[in-house]
Amino acid sequence: MAKVVLALLGPTAIGKTRFAITLANHFKTEIISADSRQFYKEMTIGTAVPTKEELQEVKHHCIQHLSIFDHYSVAEFEQECLQILEGLFLQKEVVILVGGSGLYMDAVLYGLDRFPEVPSQIRDDLNMLFQEKGIEVLQQELEQLDPVYYQKVDIHNPHRLIRALEVCIATGKPYSSFLGKRVVKRPFKAMMLGLSADRKIVYDRINQRVEAMLERGLVEEARRLYPYRDQNALQTVGYRELFAYFDGNISLPEAITEIKKNTRRFAKRQLTWYRKNKEIIWLEFDRSPHALIERVEGLLKSSTP
Secondary structure (H helix, E strand, O other): OOOOOOOOOOEOOOHHHHHHHHHHHHHOOOOEEEEEEHHHHHOOOOOOOOOOHHHHHHHEEEOOOEOOOOOOOOEEEEEEHHHHHHHHOOOOEEEEEEOHHHHHHHHHHHHOOOOOOOOOOHHHHHHHHHHHHHEEEEHHHHHHHHHHHHHHOOOHHHHHHHHHHHHHHHHHOHHHHHHHOOOOOOEEEEEEEOOOOOOOHHHHHHHHHHHHHHHHOOOHHHHHHHHHHOOOHOOOOOOOHHHHHHHHOHHHHHHHHHHHHHHHHHHHHHHHHHHHHOOEEEEOOOOHHHHHHHHHHHHHHHOOO
């Protein structure tokens, strides 16, 4: 039987963590996180890291294994994840890969797109532009140079914006034109499983999750991280809005409203990313664990030669 990676994805707050644990228990295996927000040990509440009980129930990899001060690229994640898989497949037939970061999951399953070298001066100029005029200028520039990628990227992440812009400027071509060109043969079979729900349900679950994060101490966690707000890892929903509150630019109720709104936008971008992948097998998020396991078992059997 071929070694299999069950890649579990879906919009934020859909229930991926719990389903991943259900699958891991059933197949007596381990979980690798492909959620780039959960890599950092200083961030817990705002990134919806699995609870201590969940982490004890099943062994997880690539969760809170880095510091926000570490440089960690998607290419480094790809290599680390492949090494973990190689070790796990010595004893396991199936491994669970779970997360909402489509780029990171695709890097493991399909490999990374290759981009031309970019002169360092272009990157330096863009960083200077960001420091002097703010993120809005980068957003406007990317929308003009690559409207396709603009609709997919987290437009509040300056690192992602600068990366796309430097390629656009250096090559004279849209960043998106370099995506989807890789052809990599992996030593395992991948089955992509997506949890789906009506958009209103997803948005309601997001609002409920934000409220639960606030009850658990999200404001206090963000306040501890506020001195390090310029770190790239903290340029993300849930922290960015509270930093604006600490700066006195908005009220706490306004920050909470913005967190919910921006998380919904993030979920919308996730779904846009997933729609381009026709290999994803969609499962209803609210089916019973037993029914979901039966469905996955049936898919595995039908895919075995």
